[in-house]
Amino acid sequence: MTATDVTVLRTHRRRRDALLLTIGLFAGIVAAMLPVFSVIAPGAWAVGAVFVSAAVLGAGLLVRLARLPAVYASIAEIVVAVVLLTAIFGRSSALLGVIPVPATFATVPDLLAGAAEEIRIGVAPVAAETGLSFLLVAAVAGLAVVLDHVVLTARMPLLAGVGLVAVSLIPTIAIPSDIDIAAFVLLAAALLFLLRVDTRARTAPATAPPPRAGSPRVVGVSATALGVAAVAVIVAVVATPLLPQPGLRFATGGTGGIGTTINPNLELGNDLRQPREVEVLSVRTSGSTAPYLRAVTLSRFDGAVWEPDSADTVAVPTGGDVFGPVAVDEGIAVDEETTTVTVDQLDSPWLPVPYPASAVTGLTGDWLGMPENRTVVTRAGSTREQVYEVRADVPQPTLEQIRARAAGGPDIDPALTGLPEDVPAVIGDTAREVTAGAQSPYDQLAALQTWFRSSEFRYSLDAPVDSGFDGAGLDAVADFLQVRAGYCVHYASAFAVMARSLGLPARIVIGYLPGTASGSPQQGGSEYTVTSGQLHAWPEVSFEGIGWVPFEPTNSLGVPTTFTSSSGSGGSTTPDTPGQDAAVPEQQPSTAPSQAARPDVDAQNGAGSTGVGRTSTAWLTPTLVGLALLLTLIVPSLVRTARRRRRLSAARDGDPVAAWRALQEEAVDLGIPASGADSPRAFAARLSADHGVDEDDVGLLRAAVERVSYAEDAIDPASGPALVAAVDRATARLRSEAPPVRRALARLFPRSLVVRPGAVEQERETVGA
Template structure:
């Protein structure tokens, strides 16, 4: 392997090892495979371009072009033309939107973030750009020491964002890759001074790297070991050059927005791959405790890209809540009381509470802010919820289907705020909503029709689909009929608005698993989203469109008719009071889990990566293979011609035909130099003439190209040496001819002009010899195969023919007998 090839491999290796520090940033690690593929392709493109006679600045330009093509095929192939194989203008626009969404995700997601397309695009693209910079600095311009700067930037950013998830191993791997790159370039620099002294056989160093080389390696390894071990024995210094005290959100009483994690972002990041760890528990003796959702907040504005809070304004929490929006009378509902204990795994979240909450007892009200529109409590300080114990009182609203069919029209204020949909909403959403609702007249019947359609057999719960909730994801969800709760909730809410039913998206948790003694445990596998629909007089009511998830409320059943007024005795659902113990494949799955659908399917789907395939799909790989094949066919003449010239004139420090040297050249070397001169003239527009002698051919080339005196003399010396080889009794050519060929070729290039030089570089005319050689080889192979086939057929059919020849016909036998008899008689 040449030094340049080693540097190419080691620079790619250093970039790949440094990129490992980015793996803690996302919840899944599959994207690093795609980044490694990009690094390998960038290195291969750089190696190929450096073997061409292009300027050095064209190497990184070509690498950037290929990197852009890879990102377009990887993240925007769905809108590419020719079956997704060739990116078009729409691919560029889609890539821009994906990048914009990724930048938005960077601001909103916590570490580790879910593998959204935008975040994966940023990570893979960043690694690709670093690979181009490192390859350019270390290989193209031979400045490996400076390549440590982009590698350090990559490591610093990745490790800084990872925070506590960072690992000393990432530093060790990144530093090791950089040291290997430095060692490779150091050996190359020393070798340029001549043959490297590697010690005497007496020292046993005949195959080693020498004292100097070993010393450099020892210093590098020692420095790496000290960098890893010394911090263990040093005291921790938390202050730093810039003070980084514990950051806090907006304090109580400011009335502004607080800096906390969006619950939708937390939910979409936790659903694809839950860890099944307990987040909190609650205790309640209410009959509805095992079917109560614990809501953290709601989102009431859909702008086409995601669901958001309509207003970021909050007020200090004083311990009380405003009257539930739209609820005519508290007497219409029973009270539900729960004691909640937050575990150590939940340290940054909005407060989980049943809806609508009417009171909560906290140890410090100043640590929380109230959103009066959605009755949600947001933390005003970091980790305000960690280890919190509180008691919450909520209302259990249970209207009947009959009552909900007769509720009055919502007020104008509600309609203006909760019926808004984007103007650029895909038509399939509106058309599907109208088709599914059919002849339903009331808002309740429309809601039930949507719910029944989503929970029917046409849809499949799949937590591994794309995690965003924008218009494009909604269109994809309706076409594929696969998704998880975010897709079902957001799509049903938008469809309900289209049908005239005010709707918003609520976020929180499904009912917990019973632990006995009226205690229920809630895990991260119970993150959930559902639509809330508004009915005048009863406020916001929950509907459940996600199949196999959650619990359907009684009022969502059109044939159910529970009492409209609460009785003195709590109404206990038959299923909750006397659950039927159905057989289950999982003995750990209790009746409540089977009822909510959390037994097996969620755990099976949770094992998915949550990532879309990228560059590993058949379509994208086919596109890459087609592009690579086209590039290979276009570059084959140029590469073949460059390699042939290198072999004829010499290179790489070894003597080759026509190369320099003190010893006399062989006949093959002289003829190789002459062939190169003729082919160079052919490439630049002067075809060969085999009828002329070498001197006459050289004179013709000099006259046709109007060569100057130096180039003409150089071509004449090559021709004279060739005539000696062809005609003299003994020809000893001591002077090298490679320099003369290059001088004559430079003169030819100067006469050809820019267009002629480009044509000679990309499509050299002498490459026709390659086609001739391929045709000759194919003809030879065909003749060889045909001859072998004929011999095989002859070997198989020969015995049959001989056997047939030895069995003459009846007439023939009598004729031979008659002839014999006649001969004897005469």
């Protein structure tokens, strides 16, 4: 074979390997994205991420095929990623629609803020809007640039595999779910493919022809790869169900951490169906019964989604008097109650408070009050580990007083009675049929409440899923009225929509049912425990001169709202039929919202554990973060130290190649090029001339490695001590010549872990034309 034939064969092999590695890396990125769909709903962002990552990797491949230095490939990939991100998300301000200008970069903070807000208030799987789509596409593009460098420049596909596996595991950690077999198999196949191509490129002689597809060598390697993949899949499928199940998914809002959260999008079924309940908070109240805790109010309804209120807010002052007293008509009694809430495993930006709250004290962090609905929210903090006191002024109208009031009033927002034009006829027809003969708005609502709680309906967490209407939109309400089985979301949405069809202003509230008494009443109030299974949704209707009054239509859950005549006790009655808990409605009684009267929860056996003897875990998160940062800083140094000791150990046994590699790696760490094109003699001469290494030391190492490499001399164990001593002296000289900053970087972030001696030059040759 002539020299020209060898060059052609080598060029063909290098091009082929670069192409195969790029294809394998692209398949790995796509496979790692698939599990993300359980957290972020697939949509335009996924198409954009696949397209941009393919373009980025393609640009890098073209640069390498042009035999340009590897650094140009990374530059080209970054340019392509920026141009495509600009064309997709910033073309309105960009030059020619693709070239970013300062105004384009100025939009990035707003996009990231929008992404943070979507993540904060979203519920999995989140439908990505513009901000979140930008973040996801940009993240995938950045991942493609980094992994392309790791796989094709540094030639470390195993390290890239660790990164891809970590990305694919994040959604599973966030929301525990079954393993995605297809994504797992695809990712495993992509990683095995990368390792196979890289290994073949390293070991195959330059003059050897590519092995045929049917050769024994290829068949053996393929069979081994398939065997490894099959074993991995079997282990994952069989072992995963045997692992301990996580208690709850990670919060979709707040600062993160294991616990539970408040879902503002009326998809509470997943929360209620969690396999294990946890205590989310405890309540101590001056009232005779536990209060209902509201967190989010949803007033806007477009026919498909109830949206959380986003009205004007005011800062919660130090004194806590954020809302002021409740305004009611003269003659309506108002009870003042004080409640202390201690939050445990609740991670949410919405603060659970009794209604109607007047003042909130004891909060840490920046909190905002929403006067329109008397709720409290934070933009940056969380409810986790908060302990606060709430004063609530609760109106107590009589039956005659509420019957005499009109629903709403002249100042009511028309949106609170609005419905889309395409409301299914069954909703309005049923509402009018059920309320026929009612003499007042309150009587209409009481009739609806009684009808929902009758034997015609039943509570079920599974029926909406089985019947395909697990939602709160108009179609789901219509289906619910036909099936007549569901949980609080369906009852609340149906009640509110039917009330609006009668012209009554209605909205939905998300919060918690009253907790379970955790001990005997004590001086200063009774204490109650609230669990994750008591997350609840209920409707409210506004009455002129009284305010918003909650109702409880959910069948077999809690107690319906009722009022007594002024000739009786002057307030609301305490119903004598206990309800049942949201988590296990067939077995465990609980309570339900009723503004005018709160049921006696002392006699309940609600799900949840007592709230005594809790230990604060506020220190855990910063400690873990600190440990993670510390490990990030010291792990590269530890790995480099271990590698150097291994090299010197081999050198001490007389291996000159290990001694020479130890010197090369030290040079790379200190920023000294160690090109694969340099012979040992050329590299030794450069170290002596440019960096002051003693010629005797580097000459000893160079001569020893040349004898072993070219003369094929046997390794002489007796020469080991001299080799190690020469490496130590040469290393010390290189370090003394390097600036202090370079020495520090060499210790903390050694480059030789990523860019091995000769890798850059070798890469340029490998992908040459």
